[in-house]
Amino acid sequence: MFDKIKIVTGPNDYQFKKLYFEEVNEMIVGVDSGLEYLVDFHKNIDLAVGDFDSINPMIYQKIQPKCNHIIELQQRKNKTDLAYALEYIYNHFDYEQIEVFGGISGRVDHFIANLNLMKKYRFILKDDHHVMYILDKGKYHIENYKKYISFFAIEDVYGLQLTGFKYGLDHYFLSTSDSLSVSNEGSGDISFEKGKLLVIMSEDKKIGAHQ
Numbered sequence: 602m603f604d605k606i607k608i609v610t611g612p613n614d615y616q617f618k619k620l621y622f623e624e625v626n627e628m629i630v631g632v633d634s635g636l637e638y639l640v641d642f643h644k645n646i647d648l649a650v651g652d653f654d655s656i657n658p659m660i661y662q663k664i665q666p667k668c669n670h671i672i673e674l675q676q677r678k679n680k681t682d683l684a685y686a687l688e689y690i691y692n693h694f695d696y697e698q699i700e701v702f703g704g705i706s707g708r709v710d711h712f713i714a715n716l717n718l719m720k721k722y723r724f725i726l727k728d729d730h731h732v733m734y735i736l737d738k739g740k741y742h743i744e745n746y747k748k749y750i751s752f753f754a755i756e757d758v759y760g761l762q763l764t765g766f767k768y769g770l771d772h773y774f775l776s777t778s779d780s781l782s783v784s785n786e787g788s789g790d791i792s793f794e795k796g797k798l799l800v801i802m803s804e805d806k807k808i809g810a811h812q
Contacts, residue, residue: 602695603628608724609635610683611655612707615728620702630690631668633682635703640664650686652676681714687722699724705731720755720797732802740792747802752782758796765789 604626609617611634618638631639633651637660649668653661654676665671674685683704690699704715705728719726725734732747735755743750750766758775767786775782775796791798 604697606630606690606696606699608632608686608701609638610701610703611635612703613637614706615703617702620727630686632686636664645669651682684718687718691722701726703728730804730806734800736798736800738793738795742790743788745788745802748804750785751801753799755797755799758793758798760794762792763789
C-alpha cells in the first residue's frame with residue numbers, strides 16, 4: 602500500500618522541482634515526456650510508461666537504468682499514455698491517493714481526456730498555476746492557496762453551500778451547464794447533498810515567467 606503515487610507527465614511546461622516534495626511511502630511514475638523531469642532525480646523511478654515518442658532519445662537512454670520497471674507502448678493505440686499508466690496502477694497497486702503533475706496545458710483534447718480520467722480514477726491534477734480534483738457529496742473545509750477557486754458540476758450538484766469564500770451560496774442547485782461558481786476567492790467550507798463537484802484552484806500566468 603502506497604500513501605501516494607506521483608505521476609509526472611507532459612506537456613513539460615511547469616517547474617516540477619518546485620511542485621514536488623518528497624514524502625514517505627510514495628511511488629514515482631514517469632509518463633512519456635514527463636520522464637525528462639526525472640533524469641536528474643535523486644532516486645529511482647518506480648515505473649515508466651509510454652510510447653516515448655515525445656522524449657529526447659538521448660535522455661530516454663540515459664534515464665532507463667534508473668527505472669525499476671518500464672512499460673513501452675506502441676505508438677498506435679486507443680488510449681493515451683496517461684490512461685494506460687493509470688489503468689495499470691489501478692489494477693496492480695493499492696494506494697491512498699494519486700497526484701498527477703502536468704496534463705493541463707498543451708492540447709485541449711488531451712486536457713479534456715484527462716478530466717475524464719479524473720472522473721474514473723479520482724486523482725489530483727496540478728501544474729504551476731492550477732490544482733484540481735473532484736469531490737463527492739459531503740462536507741469539506743478547503744484551503745485555497747491560489748488566487749481563484751472555481752466549482753463546476755461534473756454531475757448535477759444539489760444543496761450546494763459555500764461559506765467563508767468571497768462569494769457564498771446557500772442550498773444552490775448547480776447544474777452541469779452552470780458557470781455561476783467560476784472565479785471565487787479565498788478559503789472556506791463547502792457542502793452538498795448529491796452530485797459530483799470539480800474544484801479548480803488557479804492563478805494567472807505571469808508574463809515572462811518560466812514555462
